[in-house]
Amino acid sequence: AQTVTQSQPEMSVQEAETVTLSCTYDTSESDYYLFWYKQPPSRQMILVIRQEAYKQQNATENRFSVNFQKAAKSFSLKISDSQLGDAAMYFCAYRSPALITGNQFYFGTGTSLTVIP
């Protein structure tokens, strides 16, 4: 089974600064999808950004961008100009292609991000 590893249980960043959250995964598949989800104190799971493995270009959503290194099986999230509202638990997720595993999702253990005013 695929595994997703987030090696940073906790991170902190000063407001307006940039922070990078790490994620690595293990897979033998060539086509898959990667996601970052945010879980604020409300506990709602919110999609932050997605990346298709077949795309070489790194995904970007406003202040959020990823560094996708397919060969290294690395998928880090960069948050620029950090805001207090970015404080949350961040989960990295991997999705298998549907035909192989029924598009099962695998989640990392999460990184708790604190934003310091």
Next chain:
Amino acid sequence: DSGVTQTPKHLITATGQRVTLRCSPRSGDLSVYWYQQSLDQGLQFLIQYYNGEERAKGNILERFSAQQFPDLHSELNLSSLELGDSALYFCASSVSSGTSGRNEQFFGPGTRLTVL
């Protein structure tokens, strides 16, 4: 609003009891996933259904069961409840297709279960 609804939002019950959690996926989504999240823990995948059939099983206890109905809503049944079952239970749905498009999971707001 993700389009995924879960009821009830909160549930308080006693040990040994049985409860049913309900989930309605987004319109058009055929896959439903159930997750358990205990306090300050990650997401534990329980089970997945696709168009009424069980597709994948995770760390789901034998005391727990689920099903997906013809209208695609799903129910998670938890029986012989123990204190340790207190958690936030999420339902998520997705389009089950390997083709391009939106392939992420959309999460419901969760049901917070407290077992006393």
